[in-house]
Amino acid sequence: MSKKREQLLNVAEQLFYDYGFHGVGLKQIIQEANVATMTLYNHFSSKDKLVEESIRHREERYWAYMGKVDQHTDIPFVTLAEQHGHFLKDVSPQGCMFLRAIEVYAETNPEIAQIARDHKAKLLRFFEELGESIGIKEHKDFSYQFLLILEGATSMTQITDSEQATAHAITMTKRLLETYH
Amino acid sequence: MSKKREQLLNVAEQLFYDYGFHGVGLKQIIQEANVATMTLYNHFSSKDKLVEESIRHREERYWAYMGKVDQHTDIPFVTLAEQHGHFLKDVSPQGCMFLRAIEVYAETNPEIAQIARDHKAKLLRFFEELGESIGIKEHKDFSYQFLLILEGATSMTQITDSEQATAHAITMTKRLLETYH
DNA sequence: GTTTAGATAGAACGTTCATTCTATTTTAAA
DNA sequence: TTTAAAATAGAATGAACGTTCTATCTAAAC
Incomplete structure (x- = not known):
């Protein structure tokens, strides 16, 4: 490259x-x-193409935090919440770039919006497969709510700070695991 | 007017x-x-002033959903989650306008960003006072996590749909109440 | 009926935007 | 060392931007 x-x-x-x-x-x-x-x-070839590639670039950075978590631990989801928190602190303290792309380009450049949506869909599928593989009951509901917690933490980072947001997200993840394990 | x-x-x-x-x-x-x-x-007097007033305008619309909830019910927080869901469906299916204002204007027009931040701070305080008044244990932690759920639902609406997001948010709110009641 | 304020359409201003063009220079492989 | 590709600075383009100006028109208030 x-x-x-x-x-x-x-x-x-x-x-x-x-x-x-x-x-x-x-x-x-x-x-x-x-x-x-x-x-x-x-x-x-254009600014929009640069936007596209910038989003893909950030996607790789996100997976560098989330993709390397050891999936054979008892508690990979707590580790994932922690890693998400590190990403918020290091890279994304001002909201989610992917969601912003969906908002801004939904009506004007669907191709860009779709790349961001695909990323979120892939993330949800990743959680679902991981949840199923470690035997979580109703792993689809669990994964949806786990992602909701992570997205909530991203937003709360804009309102308070990433430490507080992440601490609460971890607490909530542990309770979620108690419910569905 | x-x-x-x-x-x-x-x-x-x-x-x-x-x-x-x-x-x-x-x-x-x-x-x-x-x-x-x-x-x-x-x-x-300028586009930025129009942006300011547009944000205040939307703030009023949000409180029209959330501010009228009967606070003497056993379960005002479930009702608040439902009302937030109605707001997502009717008005805000593509993310949160206030958070977007913070993102876009944090570095270029702090006055606008502050209006949006104040709205979120006011919302959190509203939940805290309500939580305390109905005798919720650790009402500050509870309120933070409740707001995190609502913000999470707003984001998940962009990824799936508002019905699913709201249904999960209500489920999570009920569990949160069991924990802190 | 006259006055006063507000609203109108649209031109004009200067700036910034994304994109293209040109002509020169640097880089790296053959 | 020669050659071809890649990168350079900066000007040019035409469109869109926020904002201001002008001159006409409407609609109450007195």
Whole structure:
């Protein structure tokens, strides 16, 4: 993978997250990435394509936190809640970039919105399969409610702080496990 | 209150919600509200002021759902979860406008971000006082987790649908009440 | 009937936007 | 060392942006 391309994706992901997809111009991205205009257009055919790739880029970062959890522990879901909390603290203290993409592009660029939706669907399926594999009763309901807790923690991070949000999410996850185990 | 002003606020709130604050131009708002450019500027001194008032406008609509709940019931929190669900279905099926305002304006217009934050703080305080008044143990923890459930339901509405999200939120609220009652 | 305030349409302003073009320079492989 | 590809700075384009201006018109209030 090209070095310039990587720089562009890192800068774009950060700026899009901080100021919103429509709140950042390509000029700013180009400047902060130390890249020429045509370098951007050689790697990405349009701003919307750059948005697309930025979302995929963040998806990989999220799975770097969640995908490596040891699934053979007794309590992988508590660890997953903790990892989600680390992601909130390190990367995503101001809400969820995927949900924002759905909001902003649902009506204007369905392709982008779908990428974000697919990510959430994949996450839910991941929880369902993991829940089933460790013998959780009604693993579909359990997974839905577990994801609801994580999404709630993401939002609460915007209102209070990630530590508090994560601590409560972990408490709630433990109670959820008691209910469905 | 002026009729034109009300038209502007209704249209602006809807368009800002559907396409994002930066995704809508004043031209579109003016056209859909059937109003002249200068009429908008006579009522609101800038686009940012219109954004501000649109957020306050939506705040009133939210309290119209949540503020009228009979607080002398045994189970006002279940009713509040239901009302939140109605708000999601009727008004807010695509995420939370207040959180989006915080995200987009945190760095560029702190005044707008603060209005949205104040709304969430007020909501949390409302739950805390209500929880204390009906004798809930550790009413602060309870209220935080209740709000986390509602925020989670708002996000899950974007991923699945409001009916499913609300049903799970009510189930979780009932369990939360068992824990803290 | 006259006055006063508000609303109208639409042009104009200066800025920013995404995108394209050009011409030069750097980089890396052959 | 030659060659081809990639990256550069920066100007040019046309559209959209928020905002202001102008000049006409409507509608009550006196």
